[in-house]
Amino acid sequence: MNDVNQPDIVAFCCHYTAYACSQDLQNLPRLGFPENVRLEILPCSGRISITRLLKAFEQGADGVYVAGCWEDTCHNIRGSQIAKKRVDYVKDVLAQLNIKPERVEMYMISREPNRGFIEVAKEMTERIKRLGPSPLKGK
């Protein structure tokens, strides 16, 4: 992340969703994808683990989200539904640690070529800007 005033966000994205939206990940900045969002592509959003989400926060992320397919369009049938359960688990953990659960989110977006993929990155960036830096920052 180049701009220290921008929130550090990690996005775990389903391979199909990410490529359907951009065709070429190198083009993302040109399409308006926020530079403060670090992309980690997964073969399916259902591959995300609770540990990986938590470790992103441990390693300093201000916000973390998973982007997967709509419930009924997942290439692996239930991948994005499984991912949502894991994100919900982490939301509950954050709440129990008195950290805003809104710092983690699950987005189910269309696999049709459109800007949903970029819009959720922008939405998460704005949300985390409102919440401010992670309470783990600088500690």
Added chain:
Amino acid sequence: MIVGERKPIQEIVGMLKGMKKILILGCGGCVSVCSAGGEKEVEILASILRIDRKKGGEPIETVEKTLTRQCDTEYLEGLKDEAGNYDAILSMACGVGVNYLADMYPKTPVLPALNTSFMGVSEEQGVWSERCAGCGDCVLDRTGGLCPIARCSKRLLNGPCGGSQNGKCEISPNVACVWQLIYDRLKGLNQLEKLKDIFPVKDWSSSLHGGPRKIVREDLKL
């Protein structure tokens, strides 16, 4: 298997107050199967605790290990060279593992990360329910294999009681009346006559009423 679930995070956090280095110890037995205290859950809890401490500006060092079982001497002995290196061992085993760790390592605090719930079955992914109360004097031959000790809310031996309504227990419409289940099963087996045998007063001395239980098998001892 023995079914457990992780304690609320703040309860665990409270136990670890002031500690700087802990061993989070998983168990590869029952609690691993019920996704409460196996290798994956150790990794998750360690991360949660590090996040909490980092947030509070008091980092904690977590060492993560999972033993094949925590209820066997041979596996716990493997910790003898390192148990003293920790402020505490946070066990993710059932209460049996926590007890045995405490027995074997008197100088190291041992803490429970789980609540041990019951002996039960996996009905489906993510759903467990009780089947055995470990009373030490099994009556299942007389009840069609269904346990009135573990599954009747009143532990009645000559049920059902008046709270059985439409096959459900009066404590909740989601709880089956096991005496209804016993009746239905014995009827299906043409063994309804078994219900005419009245259970005498149960001798609970084989249960916890007789004190801590122990089995010694001379034929197996070395």
